[in-house]
Amino acid sequence: MIRQDTAPDRPPSLGVLGYREGMPESRSQSIDLVVVGGGIAGLWILDAAIRSGLSAICVEASKLGSGQSVCAQGIIHGGLKYTLKERDLAAASPISEMPSLWTELASGSPELGPDLSEAVMSSPCTWLWRTDSLASRMGMLGAKAALRTRPSTVDREQRPELIRDAPGTVLRVEEPVFDTRSVLRALATAHPTSLVAVDGPEGIEFASRGGEVSRVILRNGTAEVTLEPRAVVFAAGAGNEGLLSRLGLDASVAQRRPLHMTLLRAPSLPEFHGHCVDGNRTRVTITSGRDAEGNVVWQLGGDLAESGVGRDPLDQIAFAAAELRAVLSNLDLATVSGAAWSTYRIDRAERRTGSGFRPDDAELISLHEGRLLVAWPTKWALAPRLAAAVIEALPAGIASTSTAPVTLTGFHPPEIATFPWENRTWTSHRDVRSAAPA
Numbered sequence: 151m152i153r154q155d156t157a158p159d160r161p162p163s164l165g166v167l168g169y170r171e172g173m174p175e176s177r178s179q180s181i182d183l184v185v186v187g188g189g190i191a192g193l194w195i196l197d198a199a200i201r202s203g204l205s206a207i208c209v210e211a212s213k214l215g216s217g218q219s220v221c222a223q224g225i226i227h228g229g230l231k232y233t234l235k236e237r238d239l240a241a242a243s244p245i246s247e248m249p250s251l252w253t254e255l256a257s258g259s260p261e262l263g264p265d266l267s268e269a270v271m272s273s274p275c276t277w278l279w280r281t282d283s284l285a286s287r288m289g290m291l292g293a294k295a296a297l298r299t300r301p302s303t304v305d306r307e308q309r310p311e312l313i314r315d316a317p318g319t320v321l322r323v324e325e326p327v328f329d330t331r332s333v334l335r336a337l338a339t340a341h342p343t344s345l346v347a348v349d350g351p352e353g354i355e356f357a358s359r360g361g362e363v364s365r366v367i368l369r370n371g372t373a374e375v376t377l378e379p380r381a382v383v384f385a386a387g388a389g390n391e392g393l394l395s396r397l398g399l400d401a402s403v404a405q406r407r408p409l410h411m412t413l414l415r416a417p418s419l420p421e422f423h424g425h426c427v428d429g430n431r432t433r434v435t436i437t438s439g440r441d442a443e444g445n446v447v448w449q450l451g452g453d454l455a456e457s458g459v460g461r462d463p464l465d466q467i468a469f470a471a472a473e474l475r476a477v478l479s480n481l482d483l484a485t486v487s488g489a490a491w492s493t494y495r496i497d498r499a500e501r502r503t504g505s506g507f508r509p510d511d512a513e514l515i516s517l518h519e520g521r522l523l524v525a526w527p528t529k530w531a532l533a534p535r536l537a538a539a540v541i542e543a544l545p546a547g548i549a550s551t552s553t554a555p556v557t558l559t560g561f562h563p564p565e566i567a568t569f570p571w572e573n574r575t576w577t578s579h580r581d582v583r584s585a586a587p588a
């Protein structure tokens with residue numbers, strides 16, 4: 151079950167920091183729900199609210215998904231990764247239904263959730279292989295034994311060429327991978343008149359007391375509207391901290407876990423999606439996308455990205471190149487024409503856990519009987535669970551007395567954020583210095 155509290159860890163301040171004296175008294179409109187933040191969480195919550203018959207809008211301060219969502223590797227985990235570490239086993243259960251749900255949504259099942267039939271499923275599965283260490287063997291055994299839906303072992307001839315000669319078992323895992331922008335686009339296209347771009351975080355102003363929001367003013371250029379929401383959801387990823395602070399609430403209920411992601415680009419790289427397991431860690435997670443010129447771009451995550459936080463970009467690239475040599479013996483990058491590297495840093499924004507590790511499930515804090523909800527999906531894959539929990543936690547009876555849609559004259563929907571590999575500086579593979587693999 152999603153952990154859902156009725157109050158943050160510390161009681162909310164009774165201050166009125168979100169309130170600005172002299173707030174204009176322009177004519178206000180009633181609305182059931184204002185969702186703040188248009189990443190995968192906010193967009194999914196908006197869709198669930200509209201399907202529940204609520205009048206709702208989603209307000210975005212930048213571009214849709216411009217925090218984590220457009221950068222996500224797009225894997226709809228079913229829990230396999232979480233069977234590798236004992237402390238992660240609790241997370242395997244909530245997520246286990248997600249691959250089949252997303253797959254059904256991608257084939258258009260309106261009764262289950264948003265229509266993702268226009269979203270691109272980059273791969274119906276991921277591959278799991280290992281390196282030839284003892285610890286690595288034990289990790290694979292753990293992964294196979296602990297899962298409810300067993301992944302299938304694949305004969306050598308049926309493996310992708312890149313991992314044909316990998317030692318030991320290679321597993322095909324029924325975890326689909328989605329092109330993140332195409333999912334964001336599918337969700338946004340369904341509700342164009344309910345998506346509102348504002349002038350950055352300052353384009354939203356709140357009148358609130360102790361976290362209870364009575365009015366929201368939205369601004370973009372000369373457009374301005376005042377809304378009286380019956381409920382507000384903060385689904386702004388890392389932005390939730392600033393929003394909580396602005397309402398005088400305790401922002402330390404949130405945590406960030408940093409990553410240093412590596413990108414490898416080349417016209418002739420094969421598209422590939424999988425995890426190399428070493429002991430109880432995911433040594434490297436590889437997913438593939440395409441840039442505007444049609445090059446294939448690999449995103450390299452997993453332990454490589456977590457341990458790389460302390461490396462500078464060139465060291466991270468050198469380390470990543472050594473890791474790829476170690477985990478993909480059939481790939482010789484020296485022969486891949488035009489291969490080039492880049493890196494970027496990004497934080498995972500989550501609800502704080504006592505241990506500082508990832509929460510086991512999507513997370514929700516509810517204040518004032520659901521009038522203010524603070525939401526974190528924890529994983530992209532868990533957005534459907536989060537949205538269902540939000541609808542459940544809204545003030546009682548909100549759907550049966552729903553208000554009319556609001557008029558948003560002069561506002562427009564936000565654009566969708568670009569992939570993290572667009573507009574970057576690249577280092578040619580020829581110029582990568584050597585580093586020892588882990």
Ligand SMILES: Cc1cc2nc3c(=O)[nH]c(=O)nc-3n(C[C@H](O)[C@H](O)[C@H](O)COP(=O)(O)OP(=O)(O)OC[C@H]3O[C@@H](n4cnc5c(N)ncnc54)[C@H](O)[C@@H]3O)c2cc1C
Pocket residue numbers: 186187188189190191192209210211212213214215216217218219220221222223224225226227350351354385386387388389390392393409411451496497498499525526527528529530531532
């Ligand atoms: C590199 C990386 C890879 C990942 N890979 C996977 C994966 O393969 N599978 C998986 O399940 N999960 C993955 N995750 C986790 C997943 O991406 C996140 O859990 C998820 O995207 C969080 O979505 P969100 O909507 O809560 O936040 P975000 O995507 O960060 O969206 C927040 C939105 O709110 C907006 N915003 C911020 N502040 C304000 C404000 N004050 N007012 C209005 N709008 C605001 C932002 O501009 C943004 O559009 C990955 C995460 C990272 C970083």
